Amino acid sequence: MGKVILTGDRPTGRLHVGHYVGSLxxxxxxQNEGDYDRMYVFMADVQAxxxxxxxxxxxxxxxxxxxLDYLAAGLDPEKCTLFIQSQIPELSELxxxxxxxITVSRVQRxxxxxxxxxxxxxxxxxxxxxxxxxxxxxxxxxxxxANIVPAGEDQEPMLEVTRELVNRFNNTYGPVLVEPSIMLPxxxxxxxxxxxxxxAKMSKSLGNCIYLSETADEVWQxxxxxxxxxxxVNLNDPGHVEGNMVFTYLDAFSTDQDFADxxxxxxxxxxxxxxxxxxxxxxxxxxxxxxxxxxxxxxxxRERRHEFEKDIPEVYNILKKGTESAREVAACTxxxxxxxxxxxxxxxxxxxxxxxxxxxxxxx
Ligand code: ATP
Ligand code: MG
Numbered sequence: 054m055g056k057v058i059l060t061g062d063r064p065t066g067r068l069h070v071g072h073y074v075g076s077l078x079x080x081x082x083x084q085n086e087g088d089y090d091r092m093y094v095f096m097a098d099v100q101a102x103x104x105x106x107x108x109x110x111x112x113x114x115x116x117x118x119x120x121l122d123y124l125a126a127g128l129d130p131e132k133c134t135l136f137i138q139s140q141i142p143e144l145s146e147l148x149x150x151x152x153x154x155i156t157v158s159r160v161q162r163x164x165x166x167x168x169x170x171x172x173x174x175x176x177x178x179x180x181x182x183x184x185x186x187x188x189x190x191x192x193x194x195x196x197x198x199a200n201i202v203p204a205g206e207d208q209e210p211m212l213e214v215t216r217e218l219v220n221r222f223n224n225t226y227g228p229v230l231v232e233p234s235i236m237l238p239x240x241x242x243x244x245x246x247x248x249x250x251x252x253a254k255m256s257k258s259l260g261n262c263i264y265l266s267e268t269a270d271e272v273w274q275x276x277x278x279x280x281x282x283x284x285x286v287n288l289n290d291p292g293h294v295e296g297n298m299v300f301t302y303l304d305a306f307s308t309d310q311d312f313a314d315x316x317x318x319x320x321x322x323x324x325x326x327x328x329x330x331x332x333x334x335x336x337x338x339x340x341x342x343x344x345x346x347x348x349x350x351x352x353x354x355r356e357r358r359h360e361f362e363k364d365i366p367e368v369y370n371i372l373k374k375g376t377e378s379a380r381e382v383a384a385c386t387x388x389x390x391x392x393x394x395x396x397x398x399x400x401x402x403x404x405x406x407x408x409x410x411x412x413x414x415x416x417x
Pocket of ligand 1: 064071074075076204205206208245246247256257258259
């Protein structure tokens, strides 16, 4: 079996550094290594509408922002197919069939959905479409027969649901769909990067983000305001690195090369952490270093984004071409699905002959 990689993002805002370390960085690496058969990256606008039904303009505006973030981060439309979810109607069709193979109580047990319901204050008024989005996500993955999904840890429960649905579908109708596995970032800090306030996961919906497209000055303002260690008041106080956002972000971003280039007094992050724990190391120095580390990644992205912003119609054209090519694959899988489910009536000569014979015998 070949390697098919697929991931997506909700076009609910520009992409942030949490997306980058959780998934986008890995996508670009996988793309550049080239060891795969097909790679898809898509904008989940149908999913974004499940909790933004009254604000379609927000989704419409953010399609181009996310597309620019993809291109800026280094996704290359020659190597990976970029597409828009809503333009592939086969996805909605597969979602409908998969919904028959899962119970309401199984969806209710999904911890990510539970957290998101709380976060959005839906309580008793959960939109049905939102509630069902894990099933639509299973359709996104399986329609393209993806077996590798690079994503952050909030996606783990979705992948579990997808695998269950694949098994149920294949056992009921025949072996058509493929079981996917999640590819989590190896570093703990990258799997679920917290927001700059240190409270919840960095998330577009919570306003606690550093966006990939922010200016160097905007990034510095955010780094400066970052939550650190409330007990580290005087310079000589011993400091805590756990729960301290500066160190969490250094865990996610810094390399030994960054120390060699920007702060050669320390060989690596472990040495810096030891000093901070001992006391005698100020937050501001650490924040300045983090700012340099972040900008080393973000500056080339800003430049590339700026180039792509010069020809916006071309960016839409890239999405259109990607969507057309994704749709061809989608149509093939949906044919197989319908055949397996025995709902391909017009292509089934045997069925027509059988029924003709049955009714002919009745006439005699
Ligand atoms: P929304 O608030 O609209 O849900 P989001 O910021 O959670 O947006 P998504 O579009 O839901 O972003 O997530 C896209 C991808 O980025 C997923 O693979 C997800 O795991 C990953 N991701 C999102 N936020 C983080 C984070 N803070 N840390 C690590 N990975 C993340
Ligand atoms: Mg999310």
